[in-house]
Every structure is written in C-alpha cells, then in structure tokens.
Amino acid sequence: MMAGERLSVAGGVIAFLAGFTGVYFSGTLLFPNLTPITNILQLPVSELLGSYGTTLIDIVFLQLSLILLNSAYGGFWHMLGLLSGAGVLLLSYPLTAGKWVKGVIIGLIGLGALELFSGISGSANILAVGGGLAVIGGLLGVGVWRATRYEKPEVEAARVEVPAEKVVAEKAEKKVKGAAKIVPTGVPRAQLEISQVEGIGPVYASRLEKAEIKTLSQLANSSVDKVASAAKVNKKEAEKWIRIANLLLLDILDEEAAEIMVVGAEVTSLKDLAERKPDELYEQMQAALKMGKVAIPKDYSFTKQDVEKWVNAAKRK
Known part of the structure; x- marks a missing residue:
C-alpha cells in the first residue's frame, strides 16, 4: 500500500x-x-x-x-x-x-x-x-x-513527468519542447512501447504495464476507464493517449503530428483521419500551434502536402 x-x-x-x-x-x-x-x-x-x-x-x-x-x-x-x-x-x-x-x-x-x-x-x-x-x-x-490527487488536471499531470521539456518561445506564441521522440525503425508500429505517446513517461508507463497495457496496439484498443484507472489520471488525459496511440499505428505518421491532430483538430481515430479534408485539417493544426495548445520541437514543421499524405494513407489503412 x-x-x-x-x-x-x-x-x-x-x-x-x-x-x-x-x-x-x-x-x-x-x-x-x-x-x-x-x-x-x-x-x-x-x-x-x-x-x-x-x-x-x-x-x-x-x-x-x-x-x-x-x-x-x-x-x-x-x-x-x-x-x-x-x-x-x-x-x-x-x-x-x-x-x-x-x-x-x-x-x-x-x-x-x-x-x-x-x-x-x-x-x-x-x-x-x-x-x-x-x-x-x-x-x-x-x-x-x-x-x-486521484484525478489530476491534464496540465498538472503533464508537469509531473515532463517539466524540463516544455519551454515558451520568445518570439512567438507557439509552445516548444526538446527533441522529438525517435520512432524505432524495423519494429511494427503495433508492437512499439507506449512510451512513444507524448505524456507517458516512466511512471505512467510502469502503471499501465501492470495492467497489461504495454504496446501501442494494446493502448489503442483499451477503454478510457481502464487506462484512467490503471495510470491514475483523469479520463480526458487517458482518452488523449488512446487517440494518439491509434493514429501512431499509421507507419508514416510521427508522434508530434498525431498529438497536434488529437489536441488541435480533435481527430479521434484513423477512420476519423481518413474522412478529414486535408486543407481544413492543416489549418486546424496550424491554429492549434499558434494558440499554444501543443508543445513541439523548435525544428519541427509540416506542410499541406504532408497532411494530404497522412489522410490518404489513413484511407488505405
């Protein structure tokens, strides 16, 4: 205890x-x-x-x-x-x-x-x-x-594990963080560790693993209640993790883009992504960055062509 x-x-x-x-x-x-x-x-x-x-x-x-x-x-x-x-x-x-x-x-x-x-x-x-x-x-x-503190606010929960990564750029409203997470190559996305999801550090990963949630596939297919209870976070944070994990099952999508889509454009799944209009999705993602809803590495960027490529890939999934 x-x-x-x-x-x-x-x-x-x-x-x-x-x-x-x-x-x-x-x-x-x-x-x-x-x-x-x-x-x-x-x-x-x-x-x-x-x-x-x-x-x-x-x-x-x-x-x-x-x-x-x-x-x-x-x-x-x-x-x-x-x-x-x-x-x-x-x-x-x-x-x-x-x-x-x-x-x-x-x-x-x-x-x-x-x-x-x-x-x-x-x-x-x-x-x-x-x-x-x-x-x-x-x-x-x-x-x-x-x-x-059973139900921690989303911001408070994030501060517990990644306080050193989040900084504010001096010349813009965008939030920036350290280097992007490197997605291992040669490993099927479904088998990647849950730590690939932004916000899941060693503490939360350990709690989720005890509940047999160890891979992106397992996280993507878990219920919000199970994830929230196992990690001891609020349901909103658990739902965000599940949605990001679902998007990361798409091989060509990186963690930053997945988080921006979920937080900034409220994309819920690969099926939802496949139904989005690339131009509108691009604008929503850029607006989220300008409003500081998501922290990204300073050197991270994406284009309309990237978004169109992601949407088309989701349609083929």
Missing part, C-alpha cells in the same frame, strides 16, 4: 468516527422524543376523551405507536450515523474518490458547523463535541482528497 493510500485510509477512519459521532449524538439530542405526543399521553384518559375528541381506540393506537417509535428511534440515528461514517470512509479512498467527493465532504462540514453552533448556543456539550468532530473530519477528508 502506497503512502498516499495509507494516509487516505487513516483519514477515512477518523472521518468515519467524526461522521458517526456528529450524526448520531446530534440526532438523538436535537430530537430526543416526540414531546407533543408525550404531553398528550400524560393527561388523564377522561380529559383526553373530553378535550381532544379522541376515542379510547385512538389512545391505544397512539400509545403503541409511541412505544414502537421510541424503541426504534435510537436505532435510526445509530444506523444513519453508521451510513454517514461509512460513506465518508469509502469516499476517502483514492481509487473510488472522484470530484463529486468534495460535495459530500462540504456537506459534512456544513452539518458539523450547524451542530457545533447549536451545541454551543444551547449548552449541549455532547452536541458541540459531535459537531466539532464532524467539522474536523470533513476538513481532514478535504486534505486527504487533495493529497491523493
């Missing part, structure tokens, strides 16, 4: 206790019983019959209902507390946590703040403690979620 996962589990346990304590004690203290019904039942039967217009059968059913309610009341808040705590524990684990976990944690913080305020203003010490624990547990949950 990695350090981030240990932190997440530890934080989840504490958040579980906080959620349970906050919900259970707050519920039983805020709503200890049905006071109006209790007051009615404390009156003499004759007064009930005379003043409230009820029959003896009504009073019997009312008494039975109250007994059942009181016996189940503590159990209700107990179960609600367990469910709340278990939910926080589950959502604290990085492999199941998504962006929506923040909403749940914020709700826990809000509940705790309300309980804390009610406890202090009403001099209910246990309620104040429960609310305080819920707030602390919620804040800890936020910290745990941020620390694990």
